[in-house]
Amino acid sequence: MEQTDDLAIGLDIGGTKILTALVSKNGEILSKLQCDSKGGKENLGELIINTIKALIHEANVEITRIKGIGIATAGVIDSKKKEIIFASNLDIANFPIGPILENELDLPVELYNDGNAAAVGEWMWGRGKGKKNLIYITVSTGIGAGIISNDRLITGITDSAGEFGHISINIDGPLCSCGNKGCLENYASGTAISKIAHERIENGSVSEFFPPESKITSVDICNAAKMGDPFSIELLDEVGEYLGIGIINLIHLFNTEAVILGGGVMNGADFLLPAIKRTVQKHGIASIVDKVNIEISQLEKYACVVGATGLFFKNSNKNAALPI
Ligand SMILES: [Zn+2]
Known part of the structure; x- marks a missing residue:
């Protein structure tokens, strides 16, 4: 070199x-x-x-x-x-x-x-290399996105473009830390996965991996799903559906050619990705969503x-x- x-x-x-x-x-x-x-x-x-x-x-x-x-x-x-x-x-x-x-x-x-930095990383040297239009989404403690449109990074006037986690998908949903209600982040982030899992176990759902009172993180849920836990597999499938609903909105807005998913929660990609793709296909406008590759990050962390x-x-x- x-x-x-x-x-x-x-x-x-x-x-x-x-x-x-x-x-x-x-x-x-x-x-x-x-x-x-x-x-x-x-x-x-x-x-x-x-x-x-x-x-x-x-x-x-x-x-x-x-x-x-x-x-x-x-x-x-x-x-x-x-x-x-x-x-x-x-x-x-x-x-x-x-x-x-x-x-x-x-x-x-x-x-x-x-989110913007990660989008540029994937665009220049990762999964999005050679593409003029892509959206990078990180699903981690929170949810964020970076948008490349016609070879330009969209930053907005205060570098705050891409606050994907704070798109509301249910106006009657829970109050979000941002002040809005029903933001995607309350349904599909690592924090949300942990919270929903605790609520379900407290309300009587059963998993051999998570006895009552156990502390559950999104990493635990991803790992349990890989070991065949039906409770965790079902939860990740639902999370994938919510992410899919959010992603349809982005695809319809930007007519992108690639959606690249990263962040720690993507450790459960085997369960999330099929649900995301299924939801996008089912609810998106076919002529727009059919052109989109939905993939996992190449550069990862x-x-x-x-x-x-x-x-x-x-x-x-x-x-x-x-x-x-
Ligand atoms: Zn919010």
């Missing part, structure tokens, strides 16, 4: 983990490091700085090759001030992550929405870090041949 290529650091700040990677302009990951973000609220800046320093040390590359840092995070961001305004999964507000890292590491920093560096390279070099 050419040893003089420019590199950038990608950083994905999630509710449970911080993932960072050193990435080349070709989307190749040279080294990567992950640490726990739980309980790191007070020292989050220090934790991130130490993780990045460890990554640089481990990579053992010429330091001048590293041109900057692209950060992907959930929550509401101010990309100009490079500040996380509010992120419920991290329990932080008004966190100036960009200036903190710029001061400490002496590298330029850019801040992006995680690295979609955000890789995509954040892709966006960084594009933004730091206006002459770069990246079609955003």
